[in-house]
Amino acid sequence: MAAKRPLHYSLFGPLLTCIALLFSHSAVGWERLRSDAPERYEVVRGDTLWDISARYLRSPWQWPELWQANLHIRNPHLIYPGDILVLGSCQGMPCLLLERGQGVVKLTPQMRTVPEREAIAPLPMEVVRVFLREHRVLEEGERLQELAYVVGGDNRRLISGAGDTLYVRGELPARTRLGIYRQSDPYLATDGAPLGTELIKIGEARYLSSEGDIARVEVLNAYQEVRNNDILLPFESREQEEAFQPRAPLNHVSGNIIAVPGGMRFIGRLQVVAIDLGTQNGIQPGHVLRVDQQGELITDPRTKERIQLPETEAGVMMVFKPYNHVSYALVMQASNVLAVGDTVRAPIK
Template sequence: MRNQGTMTAAFAFTIWAVALCSTGFAGDDKKFIIGEDSGFYYTIQKGDTLWDLSEKFYNSQWDWPGLWEMNDNIKNPHQIYPGKKIRIFLKETPPIKPKIVTVRKTKEKKMPIKIETSFSLSGMDHIGFLRKKAQLSLGSIIKEKDDQLMMSANDIIYIKPSGKGPLVPGKIYQIFTTSDVKETINDKTFKAVKHLIKAKVKILERKKMYATGLITNAYEPVYKNDLIMEYYKRDSILTVEDDPGPIDARIICSEDNNIMINDYRIAFIDAGTKVKPGQIYSIFRKNKLTDNTLWSLKKKNDSIQLENLESGKLIVLHTENIASTVMILSSTYAIHTDDMVN
């Protein structure tokens, strides 16, 4: 299997052109706020120009208008300032490796400049995850104050404590649900518990038998018997690693249980501590022969192994012991359970 773990400067998508509410992508508004919006960005260094950055990222100075267009807060392309964060787009064609420049009077080789890019995801603190066992619940929802069956932001809820931990007034917690995952991955049965984070809740008051809370943010409808857990703040900004090693992992499933997983969807791979947030990998599908071709080859006693087809790219968002949460960045073909990641 080919190693496609290396991050080149480019992949086939322009994040700012896609509107996806669940992950914070915005299409019409080009103003980019790090940590609140989603996309790739770069911090300008002393001496940088849009022309030089275009050459470094895309091996062509003539791509600079694209950088200027998607950063409308740059009023003058001739004036960019160190420390300023600009949004970048990624292209599919990898750049040509920088030439080695020989310094005069010596044989010392000038090392090519390493460009560090970052990835921002507004919804990082409520992406789902897989664990071997379910997270202990601090309580469960009894009802909504006005007896609404479906709860959302600004609703007041009643919570029955589980006794597994405190529910502290004024503190923020998360509302979640769990479901069992059982998939055939690489000819083996993979079992886990999927955790779906649905909302944030602020505890208002703690009584002897129950607690009251205010739903401050809701990402999914909330219902009776949904569970309460500690709020874990995840970093919404990831440093993109440009050269992750091969991992030989597989797609397990998507967060929303879609059979076909496409661009900007959250999914899970069976690589836990083998990977790190910010690493980008390629997804492959098996290049299968048709039944007619297989029958013909058997008659001739031939055997042919076709090279796997690259079907997309993903970025690692969060890791657990048995699996990692990822986002699909681009897809050439439909992505399914058991597709290969490397």
């Protein structure tokens, strides 16, 4: 952007003030803005912070830097439908002004008394929630044989459904609700090393009683027929939205897309992928990774040698559920169709 955008302060009078939606002076300057960034934008229901930031920044994952000065708010990402963002200049640097109600107001350390469900989410949370309800990873080192499993149903049923009673063998906490899971494909590193096993949730059950190592549970709901050898586990703790604040990993990690849950071959925006990086690599919820694709293998027209062209950046993803050696991530941008085997690494800041 060659010239700084002027802001007509006379439109709003003395109520106009540079608020906490301020670009970091050291990290985000005019060169980081999109050339078509809007002067004004009204937030609408269905927006995410990533969507909004993509209208202003070349790298939308850097959106926390827009809120960097507002550190005293418990959740500095509270923006609501109907809010209007105004792009201007604050002390020579780009900043966003928030117009709310009759004029432009300053975000203060006080939170608005608005139900949190109305606030703009950082990313499409429903995609993440649905996936977390239906998928999890059995960590490498956790023995499948040691988990509680279905050994039978009432009246010698081999297949059970909602309302049926199951008999489960193994250690089972006396919790009200349990997940019923079926083993799926193993996750393997590019060198073939095992990283974990995908478990698919097929239903929910309620603990009733136990005698010795056999427990009775009632099937509350089932998406598929429950069979002998299916696994019962307590639910995982849910990630809070506050955990999905994007940032680059602290170290220079590098790995690969190893699977697409559901068995799809090609990957686009808002699809979930499994990568061979986890907490032991320093990966945390909210970490952003860029996706690089291998360059084309071509023949040199003079020497006739086969040469590999350099990798090219093809997408951006955000980790939302890391395990020890594998993580689930949501593809936020894809300039090309992504595929299993593509490289993932820390983004260039």
